[in-house]
Amino acid sequence: MARQARMNPAMRWVDDRLHISGVVDAALSHPVPKRVHPLDYLGESTLFVFINQMITGILLAMFYNASAQSAYAFDPATGKAAPTIAWTSIQHIMSSAVPAGSLIRSMHYWGNYFMVVLVFAHMLRGFYVGAYKYPRELTWLTGVALLLVTLGFAFTGYLLPWDQKAYWATQVGVNIGASAPILGPTIGLLLRGGPTLNGDTLTRFFAIHMLVLPALIVTLIGVHILLTNIQGVSEADGLVLEGEETVIHGGGRK
Amino acid sequence: MAVSAAGSSRAVSRNRFMLAVLGGVSTVIGVFYVGTILRYLYPKSSSTPPLPVSLSDQGVTDPGTQAVLPFNNGVAGPFYYPTVPDKSVVVGVFVEKIKAAGPLAADNLRVVEQTCTHLGCPVAWVASDNRFECPCHGSQFNRDLSVSHGPANSPLYEHDFQLKAGTMTILGRK
Numbered sequence: 001m002a003r004q005a006r007m008n009p010a011m012r013w014v015d016d017r018l019h020i021s022g023v024v025d026a027a028l029s030h031p032v033p034k035r036v037h038p039l040d041y042l043g044e045s046t047l048f049v050f051i052n053q054m055i056t057g058i059l060l061a062m063f064y065n066a067s068a069q070s071a072y073a074f075d076p077a078t079g080k081a082a083p084t085i086a087w088t089s090i091q092h093i094m095s096s097a098v099p100a101g102s103l104i105r106s107m108h109y110w111g112n113y114f115m116v117v118l119v120f121a122h123m124l125r126g127f128y129v130g131a132y133k134y135p136r137e138l139t140w141l142t143g144v145a146l147l148l149v150t151l152g153f154a155f156t157g158y159l160l161p162w163d164q165k166a167y168w169a170t171q172v173g174v175n176i177g178a179s180a181p182i183l184g185p186t187i188g189l190l191l192r193g194g195p196t197l198n199g200d201t202l203t204r205f206f207a208i209h210m211l212v213l214p215a216l217i218v219t220l221i222g223v224h225i226l227l228t229n230i231q232g233v234s235e236a237d238g239l240v241l242e243g244e245e246t247v248i249h250g251g252g253r254k
Numbered sequence: 255m256a257v258s259a260a261g262s263s264r265a266v267s268r269n270r271f272m273l274a275v276l277g278g279v280s281t282v283i284g285v286f287y288v289g290t291i292l293r294y295l296y297p298k299s300s301s302t303p304p305l306p307v308s309l310s311d312q313g314v315t316d317p318g319t320q321a322v323l324p325f326n327n328g329v330a331g332p333f334y335y336p337t338v339p340d341k342s343v344v345v346g347v348f349v350e351k352i353k354a355a356g357p358l359a360a361d362n363l364r365v366v367e368q369t370c371t372h373l374g375c376p377v378a379w380v381a382s383d384n385r386f387e388c389p390c391h392g393s394q395f396n397r398d399l400s401v402s403h404g405p406a407n408s409p410l411y412e413h414d415f416q417l418k419a420g421t422m423t424i425l426g427r428k
């Protein structure tokens with residue numbers, strides 16, 4: 001095979017058995033038009049920040065402890081609220097007891113804002129260039145799902161430090177959902193796991209943040225990227241590639 | 255596909271029969287899972303249960319003596335009572351004397367939940383302004399609990415309570 005002749009022996013060994021070099025080539029070395037705008041890379045930028053969130057998030061999970069139990073008993077004499085295990089574990093990450101802990105946590109914290117802003121910018125760009133039009137409707141829809149999942153990450157992650165700001169911001173956020181007509185109160189109870197925001201809410205949000213949403217987002221990103229790979233950059237619709245006679249990826253933009 | 259005898263074209267094919275059975279069984283299993291998941295996630299209690307709060311924990315030794323809570327214009331600073339033991343579920347309440355100079359007796363007391371009726375932040379009693387104010391979106395409530403400034407659009411909640419031998423039992427929203 002001509003393609004195999006160009007490969008290094010390790011790749012050839014794999015390809016001999018799995019015949020995947022065609023797929024890999026299609027994904028990684030397809031031609032892209034010269035005239036691509038820098039803003040067409042907002043999606044890739046979001047992906048980069050997501051990978052950062054994944055790495056730093058997994059690292060945070062090694063020290064973070066999602067428990068609303070108090071680290072020691074409430075002392076009525078001082079009247080000071082007893083710190084909870086969740087809050088204390090974050091203080092621990094931020095202290096010098098964990099080398100680079102504050103860096104990792106800050107990368108996750110700021111990465112969250114970067115990710116939300118980039119997802120929005122990426123969507124606005126897609127809207128501006130009309131990338132949601134035929135034949136890319138499904139790409140747009142998976143993109144909308146990704147936006148919602150990203151906001152879900154931001155919402156559930158925000159509660160995890162279990163400090164005053166986290167607690168009351170989530171109180172307000174859950175109550176916005178709970179004030180929806182008919183289903184609202186049920187949504188509130190399911191999210192909180194009780195009549196008020198409590199320790200069960202923390203573990204619930206932790207499970208959503210760490211298990212449900214990562215599985216969802218990885219699947220959605222996979223489909224989203226697969227679709228863009230099949231259809232190419234919408235900017236290039238109708239462009240003729242140098243050295244090629246055909247118009248690539250059929251003119252979708254109207 | 256050649257369908258020969260008349261009538262047999264109407265018969266359900268083996269394939270479609272198996273699909274229908276499979277679909278039916280999966281639906282039953284699916285409904286079972288969804289039902290169980292919702293049952294699991296739906297909390298057992300959906301309202302705050304009444305829990306006794308010892309007023310001595312709040313600095314009240316004998317309700318008769320009045321030498322007590324730091325009443326400010328008749329409103330004591332909020333204290334928190336657990337609504338579900340060990341779950342750190344707390345609801346803040348103000349214990350108020352209806353007549354500021356009056357005795358600390360059940361008929362001169364009022365228990366006001368701290369929860370803002372907008373989206374649930376804790377309001378503070380601001381004695382200098384003679385009103386409750388919410389830090390989140392700026393709602394303000396008069397001393398009689400009515401709204402004096404939005405975005406909240408309903409009065410603060412009052413709680414029923416019992417006072418017996420220095421122990422106040424908060425019975426939940428009126």
Ligand code: HEM
Nearest residue numbers: 053054057058060061064105109112153154157158160161
């Ligand atoms: C993909 C987008 C993600 C977003 C937008 C996001 C967002 C957030 C936010 C806003 C916080 C609170 C940060 C803070 O106040 O310190 C947080 C905390 C946390 N996240 Fe994420 N996260 C993402 C992915 C992940 C992933 C993939 C994991 C792990 C598998 C993870 C694990 C954690 C943990 C353990 C915390 C608690 C530590 C802390 O609050 O500093 N996150 N996340």
Ligand code: FES
Nearest residue numbers: 370372373388391
């Ligand atoms: S929660 Fe009090 S003003 Fe919004």
